Amino acid sequence: MPATERLYYQDSRLIEFDASVLSLSELDDGQIAVTLDRTAFYPTGGGQPTDTGTLGDARVVDCIDAEDDGVMHVIQGPAPEVGDSVHGKIDWLRRLDHLQQHTGQHLLSAAFVQLFDAPTLSFRVLEHECEIDVVLDKPTDERIEQAVDLANQVVWESRPISIRQVTSEEAATLPLRKEPAREGELRLIEIGDFDLTPCGGTHAKSTGEVGVIAVRSWERAKGLTRIHFMAGIRVLVDYRKANQTAREVAALFSAGRQDSPVLVARLVEENKKLRRRVGELEQVASHVEAEELIRKAMAAEGEAKDGLIVIAKVFDDRSAESIKHLALALIVRPHTVVLLGSRDGDQARLVFARSTDAPGDMNALMRKACELIEGRGGGKTDLAQGGGKEALKLPAALEAAAQAWREQGC
Secondary structure (H helix, E strand, C coil): CCCCEEHHHCCCCCCEEEEEEEEEEECCCCCEEEEECEECCCCCECCECCCCEEECCEEEEEEEECHHHCEEEEEECCCCCCCCEEEEEECHHHHHHHHHHHHHHHHHHHHHHHHHCCCEEEEEECCCCEEEEECCCCCCHHHHHHHHHHHHHHHHCCCEEEEEEECHHHHCCCCCCCCCCCCCCEEEEEECCCEEEECCCCCCCEHHHHCCEEEEEEEEECCEEEEEEEECHHHHHHHHHHHHHHHHHHHHCCCCHHHHHHHHHHHHHHHHHHHHHHHHHHHHHHHHHHHHHHHHHHHHHCCCHHHCEEEEEEEECCCHHHHHHHHHHHCCCCCEEEEEEEEECCEEEEEEEECCCCCCCHHHHHHHHHHHCCEEEEECCCEEEEEECCHHHHHHHHHHHHHHHHHCCC
């Protein structure tokens, strides 16, 4: 017989119990684990997280399934002595959430089998949603919603959910949704005229306790269809957040929620057109700006040998694309070397370029400058780009690049 009698096998709504301490053990991380002769705490397993609660004056923060050696209750607080009688209490809202998610998974998985002969291969209860991996060919929104509708129909019929204990031989004669993972006595969860499957988790007493099942999204993953869903209280919490977001977006347009998608799509399309137009105008402006920078550079430096000039400048709040347009406009002039930087938010952007007849390796200069701004970059000998997170060091980076260019013998 297993060391710990598992009370949750017969009653998922049992949240208080008394038990005797069988043993204490210290885990690798120094925490204390208590093994009891009986427990209502569900340990992590089968895709379902552990229960939490209290054991005497201590908090139960985790439960570990040690199989025949019992359930180990990891505690924080005063530890009992071996032989002590202790009172345990489960965190009910966490238990309710988990039994809603687990029962919802049974219903949704059964719906996929009945509609599409698509079995579920894995199940996980995550912090905010749940996942099932289903062998569903040609998944579509319509097919998945069909399964959701069928599962919810069974929820709202409030069908009874019962527990059956059978032997492996008896189980072999029953229409189980999935094959049992072990031999011996099996615990089956039966949802009236809809599903029968072996499972050791906590479940509702009737489908109505699940409330509602909703699929948030789905994707193809490792040859399967991964479905992100939630049930019960989680659906209400998610709806409130989604509704608040929808109302806030609608308010921006002074419109109703149902009109928001069309208005947002229109705004996105208009923004794309404006961005294209701004890009075109920026290229025109870059040529005008380039002429002014060249004029100032020639006035400051005079006519250098072979007409060679170096333009180095740091801008504020300009994108890498913007300073690239400017650099390309500048190097239309022969004998020109350009070292440009921009503080784009908290990021540093760099573009180095030269005209085809000007000397210097822009790729080498870029690597040198990126060392100072803690970034990376590269390119060709005549054009290189880079960036980093030390925007305040941009002037020093340009000066280092200019010095390296002079050391190249330019």
